Amino acid sequence: MRSTMQETPLGIPTLLRFASTVYSGSQVHTVTADGLRTASFAEVGARTAQLAHALHDDLGIRGDQRVATFMWNNQEHLEAYFAVPSMGAVLHTLNIRLYPDQVTYIANHAEDKVVLVDGSLIPLLARVLPGFETVEHVVVVGAGDPAPLEAAGKQIHRYEDLLAGKPTTYDWPEFVETDAAAMCYTSGTTGNPKGVVYSHRSIYLHSMQVAMPQSFQLTEANQVLTIVPMFHAMAWGIPYAALMSGASLVMPDRFLQAPALVRAINEAKADFAGAVPTIWADVLNHLDATGEKIPTLQRAVVGGSAVPPALMQAFEERYGMRIIHAWGMTETSPLGCVSQPPAGTEGELAWSYRVTQGRFPAGVQARLAGPDGSIVPNDGEAVGELEVRGPWIAASYYRGEDPERFRDGWLRTGDVGTITPDGFLTLTDREKDVIKSGGEWISSVELENHLMAHPAVAEATVVGVPDPRWQERPLAAVVLREGAGATPEELREYLSGLIPKWQLPERWTFLASVPKTSVGKFDKKEVRRAYAAGELEVTVL
Known part of the structure; x- marks a missing residue:
């Protein structure tokens, strides 16, 4: 028996039509040097149609050709987020923070035809553009x-010139909901970056889950500061979920330092935000140093890497902002789970849930x-190693690369942890980062969290380094707060009451800052490399 239900495709054009009419008054605020630049969802919808006409009529985009963006989070990037997939093409967000050779590899691997570039990023793009073999047009925003x-021999256009005079409506084509809509590449910590291609269906279903009460709880009453880059895992799906729920967006553009973010929060009265832990550590230090407040900001979802509990407590106790832990990856669109405690839990019991990576929603199966x-x-x-599957989780990489990451229809995440019977995930480490000492595992994440709870420590990362007796032992790399002091002996003594004695690091080094990856995570690979090269001043206790 078949159902009697209509088979209307789930797609991004549906979100665009809905948001630009039903929620036409919701807004997109873009941060500029002179304050906020604002447009309504209705205006964004009209400009999205103009961009689609320009891409089709002037730049010759047809079918599923790829249109790349090399941009910050702003209104124009949002317009591309909707115009490109809605016209049937594929949006490809280029990570502006990758090494030049990786950016070139990705653009060629995806066979991009057009690149939209922010004017402030022209020098960065100019370094790699000559190597973009399939790109024919560059649009400066x-x-x-x-x-x-110009030396790269591509046709150069101005964004506003292309849009000028174009119709403000577009006859969005019909397509199969499983067709490609957008693609991102992994950050390439090992080997070349891998392509993940999202469908219209996966983005639509993912947006529904992001907006739900068990996840980000988005409604038209929210002002959402989207700090997580739009070139990183589709900004965690926030742009699409915002238009689905009517939540207004606050886009920080290139103004990502703590003072500018605090100013944007207060000017736009942002009440919700999303960013990686390192951003929030900087904001906390700025607030503590200046005495500024962020009274409207009630909640922030934090992912990308584990959130130190001390950071969560500091924001809640001193600034009334609740940090919500989440887990995901490029391959999971990226929402995997969000740590909302079960109804009715309070105090220490609720806290025990909040410090986990979160509970899996109905759309994500985990083992x-x-x-x-x-x-x-x-x-x-x-x-064990976490494996997941679901309607917004990758079944393969673009062009079938790295097939061993997929087993029997499940994605092997490379994350190691536990899952409770009621579906809460606690990650103890990345498979490649867990420290194997004398046949036992040491969680680098646990050591980092304890260290960053010390009042003198601003940042800390822990990596495994070779040891002739135990195979591997932990090296603690610590950044002290400005004006604070602590010795390896003091920090080791501090840890001795928190973890088993055999897990205490013998090797310590102090850094000016912990190296970061292109998406703001601690770059443990670089710390290990620097240690192996003898570039670190290490104290052995």
Whole structure:
């Protein structure tokens, strides 16, 4: 028996039509040097149609050709988020923070035809553009001298010139909901970056989950500061979920330092935000140093890496802002789970849930695999590699690369942890970062969280380094707060009451700052490299 239901495709054009009419008064605020630049959802919808006409009529985009963006978070990037997939093409967000050779590899691997570039990023793009083999057109968004781009031999256009005079409506084509809508590449910590291609269906379903009460709880009453880059895992799906729920957006553009973010929060009266932990550590330090407040900001979802509990407590106790832990990855669109405590839990019990990575929603199935591939129980104690599957989770990489990451229809995440019977995930480490000492595992994440709870420590990362007796031992790399002091002996003594003695690091180094990856995570690979090269001043206790 078949159902009697209509088979209307789930797609991004539906979101665009809905948001630009039903929620036409919701707004997109873009931060500028002179304050906020604001447009309504209705105005964004009209300009989205104009961009689609320009891409089709002037730049020759047809079918599923790829249109790349090399941009900050702003209104024009949002217009591309909707125009490109809605016209049937594929949006490809280029990560502006990757190494030049990786950016070139990605653009060629995806076969981009057009690149939209922020005027402020022209010097960065000019370094790599000559190597973009399939790109024919470059569109400059905003102010900026395009002269450095001309040597690459591409056709150069101005964004506003292309849109001028174009119709403000577009006859969005019909397509299959499983067709490609957008693509992102992994950050390439090992080997070349891998392409993840999202469908219209996956983005639509993911947007529904992002907006739900168990996740980000978005409504038209919200002002959402989207700090997580739009080139990183589709900005966690926030732009699409915002238009679905009517939530207004606050886009920080290139103004990502703590003082500018605090100013944007207060000017736009942002009440919700999303960013990686390092951003919030900087904001907290700025607030503590200046005495400024962020009274409207009630909630922030934090992902990308584990959030130190001390950071969560500091924001809640001193600024009344609740940090909500989440987990995901490029391959999961990226929402995997969000840590909303079960209804009715309070105090320490609620806190025990909040410091986990979160509970899996109905759309994400999860299991744990032991070292031999056998499935271990979700009992909150058994440890294994996390594997997931669901309608917004990748089944393969673009062009079928790295097939061993997928097993029997499940994505192997490379994260190691436990799952409770009621579906809460606690990650103990990345598979490649867990420290294997004398046949036992040491969680680098646990050590980092304890260290960053010390009042003298601003940042800390822990990596495994070779040891002749134990195979690996932890190296603690610490950044002290300005004006604070602490010795390795003091920090080791501090840890001695928190973890088993055999896990205490013997090797310590102090850094001016912890190296970061292109998406703001601690770059442990670089710390390990610097240690192996003898570039770090290490104290051995």
